[in-house]
Structure formats: structure tokens, C-alpha cells
Amino acid sequence: MKHLRTLGYCIKQGFSGLWKNRLFSLASIATVMACLTLIGTFYFVYLNVENALLKAESSVGMTVFFNEGVEEDRIKEIKSKLEKVEEISEVRYISADEAWEKYKKENMTEEMAASFGDDNPLKESASLEIHLKNGESGKNVADSIRDVSGVRTVNFSETVSERLSDIRALIIAVATVLIGMLAAVSFFLIRTTIATGINVRKEEISIMSIIGATDLFMELPFIVEGIFIGLLGGLIPLLILNYSYTIVENALKREFGNAFENFNLLPKSEVMGGFLPVALLFTVGIGFLASWITAMGKVRKIAVEHF
Amino acid sequence: MGRIDINREFNKIQTPVISFNNVSKKYNTGTDALSNVSFNIFKGEFVFIVGDSGSGKTTLIKLILKETLPSSGKVFVVGHETKRLRRKTVARFRRSIGVVFQDFRLLKDRDVFENVAFAQRVIEAEPHTLRHKVSKVLNLVGLSDKARALPKELSGGQQQKVAMARALVNNPIIMLADEPTGNLDPNSSREIMRLLDDINKRGTTVVVVTHNQEIVDEMQKRVIVLKDGKIVRDEAKGTYDAVRKEAKEEFE
Numbered sequence A: 001m002k003h004l005r006t007l008g009y010c011i012k013q014g015f016s017g018l019w020k021n022r023l024f025s026l027a028s029i030a031t032v033m034a035c036l037t038l039i040g041t042f043y044f045v046y047l048n049v050e051n052a053l054l055k056a057e058s059s060v061g062m063t064v065f066f067n068e069g070v071e072e073d074r075i076k077e078i079k080s081k082l083e084k085v086e087e088i089s090e091v092r093y094i095s096a097d098e099a100w101e102k103y104k105k106e107n108m109t110e111e112m113a114a115s116f117g118d119d120n121p122l123k124e125s126a127s128l129e130i131h132l133k134n135g136e137s138g139k140n141v142a143d144s145i146r147d148v149s150g151v152r153t154v155n156f157s158e159t160v161s162e163r164l165s166d167i168r169a170l171i172i173a174v175a176t177v178l179i180g181m182l183a184a185v186s187f188f189l190i191r192t193t194i195a196t197g198i199n200v201r202k203e204e205i206s207i208m209s210i211i212g213a214t215d216l217f218m219e220l221p222f223i224v225e226g227i228f229i230g231l232l233g234g235l236i237p238l239l240i241l242n243y244s245y246t247i248v249e250n251a252l253k254r255e256f257g258n259a260f261e262n263f264n265l266l267p268k269s270e271v272m273g274g275f276l277p278v279a280l281l282f283t284v285g286i287g288f289l290a291s292w293i294t295a296m297g298k299v300r301k302i303a304v305e306h307f
Numbered sequence B: 001m002g003r004i005d006i007n008r009e010f011n012k013i014q015t016p017v018i019s020f021n022n023v024s025k026k027y028n029t030g031t032d033a034l035s036n037v038s039f040n041i042f043k044g045e046f047v048f049i050v051g052d053s054g055s056g057k058t059t060l061i062k063l064i065l066k067e068t069l070p071s072s073g074k075v076f077v078v079g080h081e082t083k084r085l086r087r088k089t090v091a092r093f094r095r096s097i098g099v100v101f102q103d104f105r106l107l108k109d110r111d112v113f114e115n116v117a118f119a120q121r122v123i124e125a126e127p128h129t130l131r132h133k134v135s136k137v138l139n140l141v142g143l144s145d146k147a148r149a150l151p152k153e154l155s156g157g158q159q160q161k162v163a164m165a166r167a168l169v170n171n172p173i174i175m176l177a178d179e180p181t182g183n184l185d186p187n188s189s190r191e192i193m194r195l196l197d198d199i200n201k202r203g204t205t206v207v208v209v210t211h212n213q214e215i216v217d218e219m220q221k222r223v224i225v226l227k228d229g230k231i232v233r234d235e236a237k238g239t240y241d242a243v244r245k246e247a248k249e250e251f252e
């Protein structure tokens, strides 16, 4: 009860400090906001781009062609072996006839196709179409299939999965530097804000300490101030991001309808649910740390200079 | 008179509330502010500390408050050796000491009541105890009718009374005053000193640093005289300077 009342008093003092020092407080909140908005936008775009790329990729897969004279039985044997490989989700046998039909359909007019009659120029072109569970393993899988006897070639577009892991590393590096810089800027601005607040209340702190206030009692109002800066700086951009996500989601739906599934964003709850707690912990953490460190140093200095 | 002397004798068997044992203080600038100072102050005493500017009076007060530590020797206050008080216990320790400054040090944006109540908030007092105690001390210093006034609406003497009420509201064992009348006219100064005397009569040990000769000579209290960081005189019913005392004795 006693401590609850004191906490109440300190919170009140914290808010009054925030208000008295509102120019700096506002600047700090704005910086934290900018920081989180940037991080959030970056993160959401990244998640969705990655998701779209992965979706696109899983439909690409790879195709295995065989040497001339390899029997259908041998191909089927290879197929059943491949089906047991962990990285592979599906293997489909494409017979020479199927391949020819497909080729005709995609590349020839009916007249042209008819001129071939019953001849199948691709009669040696039975193949296996492989779908992977995850794009990253593609290169390794393709390499090991190339070593299987009877295999002529493996058509595998390395672009998506290869590039994706390169891009991911790059994005993580850029994001880390960016987040680090923004966090540092926020941290120092909050420190400045709190330091200014402490200077304004120097006399009060000096009196408190001579009366016998504990360190915590003197520091708490400033820590409350810092936490609140972090909280507001975090909550406002989260609301903005939440709202903008819906807007972008709806706009994409309107533009592309359901024609291309790839243009649909990840569900908001999934994206937000993961981001919100981490983001708040991040901003409140910065506010807390910056104000705590500042208050501890400055308040204690004032508390020993009364004469 | 006799009764007071008996009290003094009795006090001497008790442990002192303030005790300096061969205390020296050298600031890191090299100044020797105090050298080999020893004295005891017992519960219920009223002591003036006098001396020229720079003689070490404020340093002595700072040592009592553990605002600075002795370079050598020991300072005991209300049973604690200040050097051995841990940081965490200093706050609690300071609650047993009320301090008054020359420049009042009130919070300009808060009224008289809040300035005094502030000291109670710091020690996490119950709201009703707080109200009760604040009105009690305001009554004691004679400012009950000024509870809602801001410091700037008060005279210097009244402001110092508010500061005294603030120092007093947590029932300190010791009251320290560093030149409490330095900024006041003679009448207000007398009032402040009379109030300190009142507080002392209610049981609080009072230590006053002052340059106010007349009042010191009038009040017939214990006087400790510092000169260049050393105690040159410590007398029961002392006077501000030795010459005056001789003149006075001759006259009597």
C-alpha cells in the first residue's frame, strides 16, 4: 500500500516531468516512432517478398533428363529412390508421349503438330519432374542427382533459391545496421531528454536527497518518463502499421483480385502477432535503459552536492 | 539554571548524538579545511558553531551529514560512524537529521503546504499522518494561515520558517542550520533563532552555524569557535569572540 502510493506519486511526477519537458519528450517519442515505423515497414515488406518468392519457387522445381537408351524401368527405379530423399516433396514421371503432347500444345499450331503424325521426336525424352520441400536445398539435390548413372542432365533454375539466401543475408545485415543506428539515435535522444529533465529539477532532487529520499524514489520519476517515451514511441507506429497493412492488403486485392495468389499478403494477425511484442519490448527497453542509466548517474551526483 | 547543569552532567554519561574524534579534512585541492577536531554533542544540546569565513564550519556540517568523509579520524552521528554507513542506508540516516540553509531552498512552484508535505512524501507517510503532521509543524512555526501561499508571496523570514517546518516534519533527532539568518534582517533573525530554541526545548539537538554576534552573545548557549580548521574555543555559555567575553566578565 505504502509503496503503491509512492509508485503513484513517482508516476505522477514522471508525467509532469514529461509535460514540463515536452519539447524534448516529443522529439524523443518522434525518433522512437520513426525508428519503429521504418523497422516495421522493412520487416513486413521483407516477410511478404520472401513469402512470394518461396511460393513462386516451389512451383518451379527441377527436371531430370536421361541418356539415350535408358529403360523406363530404370527411370521408375530412380524415381522411387528420389521419393525417399528428405528434401524432395514430390516426383512425377513424365513419359515421352506426355512430354511431346505438352510441347506441341505450348509451342506449335495444330497444323504443325499434325504434320508430325504419330512420330514422337522426343521419344527419348522421358523425364522426372521434381518438387522440393524448400528452395535452399535445390543446388545440393541437383548436384547429387547429376551423379546418378543414366542421368543426362538436370535442369534446375538456381536463381530463386540461391539468390534468396544471398538476399536474405544481405537484408539481415542491412537491417541490423539500420536498426542498430536507429536504436542508438533513440537511446541518445532519450538520454538527452532525461538529462534535461533532471537539470530542470536539480533543486528538487537536491532537497529530496537532503530530506532522506532513497535513490529509487529520486530516480523513478525519470525512469517512468523514459518508459513512457518508449511506450508511446512504440504503440503509435504499431497502430499506424496495423492500419496501413490493411490498406495495402485491400488495395492489392482490389487491383489483382484473386487472380494471382502470389500477390496476397500474409495474414495480418500472423505478421503483427510476431512483431508487436518484440517491437514493444524493444522500444520500452530502450526507454527504460536510457533513462535508468542517465538517472542513476546524474541523480546520484546531485544528491551529494548541497553546500 | 541548576537543573540545566544537572541535565548536562547527566548527558555526559550518555552516548553523544554527534561525536568527532580527531577529525581532519583535506579536500583534494589540498586545502586543510579541518585539522584534528574533537568534540561531543549530546542529546538535547543547543550549539553555535562560529568562526571566520573559510574556518571550516560548513565542512563540519557536511561531515555530519555524510556529504563528505573525513580524511582521518572518526565522525559518529546518532550511533553510526559515517564512514561505515553503506550507500543504501544513507537515506534512512539522513531522515534523522533536519537541515536548514541560508537560502531557504523551497520549491518555487509549490505552495507552503506542499513544500512541507514533500518531506513526508519522501518517507512514504500515510496521507492522514501527512496532513496532521504538516499542519502541526506549520502551526509551530506560526504559518498555518499561509499554507496555500507560494514562496514568492512570503517574506524571507517566513520562507525560512517554511524551510524549518520542512526540516522538522519528519521528527529529526538533530537539526542542522548553516547560517539560517544570513539573508535576514535583525528582527526576522531573532525570530528564527527563537524558533530554533523552541525546537531545542522540545528535545531536538540543534547545531547552528552563524555569523550573528549579537544573537550568539544574547542566547547564552554552547559556542564552538573554529579558526583555520581548528577548535580554538568550546564553552558552555559562550560568546562570539574572546574579547567580548572578557569585556563582559569584567563588566559583570
Ligand SMILES: Nc1ncnc2c1ncn2[C@@H]1O[C@H](COP(=O)(O)OP(=O)(O)OP(=O)(O)O)[C@@H](O)[C@H]1O
Pocket: B027, B028, B029, B031, B032, B033, B051, B052, B053, B054, B055, B056, B057, B058, B059, B060
Ligand atoms: N568542495 C571543496 N573543495 C575544495 N575546497 C573546499 C571545498 N569546500 C570548502 N573548501 C575549502 O575548505 C575551507 C573551509 O571551507 P568551509 O566552507 O568549511 O568554510 P566556512 O567556515 O563554512 O566558511 P563561510 O563562513 O565562508 O561559509 C575553505 O578554505 C574552502 O575554500
Ligand SMILES: [Mg+2]
Pocket: B057, B058, B059, B178
Ligand atoms: Mg559556510
